[in-house]
Amino acid sequence: MHHYDVIVVGLGTAGSATCMTLAQRGVSVLGIDAFHPPHPLGSHHGETRSIRRAYLEGTAYLPMALRAWDLWRRLEKDAGERLLVTTGNLTIGPPDGPAISGFLASARAGGIPHDWLTAADIRKRWPPLAPPGHFAAGLEIEAGIVFPETCIRVFLTMAETAGATLQFDERVTGWAAVPGGIEVRTASGRYTAGRVLIAAGARAGRLLGPAGALLTPKRIPVHWITPPDATAYQLGRFPVNFWQVPMAGNTGNPAAYREFYALPAVKPGGRVKAAFHNRLADVDPELPPLPVSTAEETAMRAVLERFLPPLSDRPIHSDTCMYTLTPDDHFLLGPLPQNGNVFAVALAGHGFKFAPVLGEILADLLEGLIPAIDVDFFSPVRFVRRE
Numbered sequence: 001m002h003h004y005d006v007i008v009v010g011l012g013t014a015g016s017a018t019c020m021t022l023a024q025r026g027v028s029v030l031g032i033d034a035f036h037p038p039h040p041l042g043s044h045h046g047e048t049r050s051i052r053r054a055y056l057e058g059t060a061y062l063p064m065a066l067r068a069w070d071l072w073r074r075l076e077k078d079a080g081e082r083l084l085v086t087t088g089n090l091t092i093g094p095p096d097g098p099a100i101s102g103f104l105a106s107a108r109a110g111g112i113p114h115d116w117l118t119a120a121d122i123r124k125r126w127p128p129l130a131p132p133g134h135f136a137a138g139l140e141i142e143a144g145i146v147f148p149e150t151c152i153r154v155f156l157t158m159a160e161t162a163g164a165t166l167q168f169d170e171r172v173t174g175w176a177a178v179p180g181g182i183e184v185r186t187a188s189g190r191y192t193a194g195r196v197l198i199a200a201g202a203r204a205g206r207l208l209g210p211a212g213a214l215l216t217p218k219r220i221p222v223h224w225i226t227p228p229d230a231t232a233y234q235l236g237r238f239p240v241n242f243w244q245v246p247m248a249g250n251t252g253n254p255a256a257y258r259e260f261y262a263l264p265a266v267k268p269g270g271r272v273k274a275a276f277h278n279r280l281a282d283v284d285p286e287l288p289p290l291p292v293s294t295a296e297e298t299a300m301r302a303v304l305e306r307f308l309p310p311l312s313d314r315p316i317h318s319d320t321c322m323y324t325l326t327p328d329d330h331f332l333l334g335p336l337p338q339n340g341n342v343f344a345v346a347l348a349g350h351g352f353k354f355a356p357v358l359g360e361i362l363a364d365l366l367e368g369l370i371p372a373i374d375v376d377f378f379s380p381v382r383f384v385r386r387e
């Protein structure tokens with residue numbers, strides 16, 4: 001049996017980036033995936049992912065957001081591929097709501113160039129957007145989108161070029177501590193390594209033991225809308241727009257807001273992508289995805305009618321994706337409490353933009369190094385401490 005320094009379970013977003021980084025550092029690494037990424041059965045498909053640095057989810061993400069941007073740009077050069085395009089990012093909602101407050105806190109802490117826009121400013125500049133008069137927006141100008149399928153292809157190609165062994169269509173069924181490290185079992189074989197990363201996305205739960213119970217896979221209906229005209233909704237002209245809208249009876253609790261977003265069409269004649277970001281249904285990731293229901297489409301059309309009215313009666317095509325939520329909606333990243341040689345990563349529905357820096361941080365952890373960016377905040381141990 002060949003022994004590796006590291007085995008990475010799951011070659012999607014976090015796993016492919018980590019394999020690339022480890023292999024480029026000369027670490028012997030085996031990556032295994034149940035399917036062949038990029039694929040539409042996890043959390044990384046669907047053409048676009050927003051990338052921004054004014055991180056409303058918390059200033060703890062700022063160092064990662066800043067570093068990720070630089071790494072994406074460097075990767076573009078190394079790979080000779082277009083991976084990141086700027087189009088601006090609007091965070092829209094009531095000025096005293098958590099999204100706008102979080103946006104401003106991060107933008108100021110990180111010195112990130114941004115503008116403050118009133119509802120009238122927004123309507124004038126982007127006529128498809130119809131915020132109520134008391135809403136405002138933070139505009140991060142140098143923000144945009146990355147292309148997830150291309151990015152994962154690049155990570156995997158570079159990993160293989162640098163010497164990683166990659167195995168596809170092979171499902172990992174479990175692992176166990178053995179002398180010298182960890183044995184990973186799949187449907188067709190057994191492999192050993194000093195350390196293992198479980199980067200299995202929405203299906204990670206059953207591979208993580210007790211920590212797996214912290215993860216909740218969620219179903220995300222994703223709606224692709226044919227816009228009424230070809231230019232106003234195009235990448236470069238139409239910003240990523242993230243909305244946080246108070247629900248009836250809102251008392252300031254973040255859960256009492258409805259969050260959704262729309263992303264620009266990538267190609268001329270392409271479709272706008274829209275989805276809800278919170279108040280999501282649980283999903284069993286092992287079952288084939290159910291088609292998007294009429295009720296789910298109607299819910300999206302209702303918010304479009306209020307906030308992006310020209311899109312509300314347009315043709316919609318829908319499919320689904322998955323988030324892997326944690327109890328506090330922050331990443332899970334670090335060694336498992338029950339075995340310090342097995343590491344977990346779960347990205348709580350907002351991780352793609354960080355892929356290259358996650359690769360760097362996870363590679364450091366798996367090599368036994370202290371990452372330059374402090375990630376203690378994301379450790380699985382935080383949930384154990386609370387008990």
Ligand SMILES: Cc1cc2nc3c(=O)[nH]c(=O)nc-3n(C[C@H](O)[C@H](O)[C@H](O)COP(=O)(O)OP(=O)(O)OC[C@H]3O[C@@H](n4cnc5c(N)ncnc54)[C@H](O)[C@@H]3O)c2cc1C
Nearest residue numbers: 010012013014034042043050172200201321347351352353
């Ligand atoms: C609709 C949607 C929109 C999003 N928008 C954004 C956005 O705009 N910006 C952003 O930053 N993030 C966004 N995200 C979140 C981001 O895409 C995810 O956080 C990220 O892709 C998760 O990466 P991952 O590596 O954990 O999972 P994945 O990329 O899904 O990778 C997990 C891999 O593990 C493999 N696997 C699973 N089980 C096993 C097993 N037993 N054995 C072997 N392999 C296994 C899977 O096949 C898969 O390839 C969005 C997510 C969705 C669904």
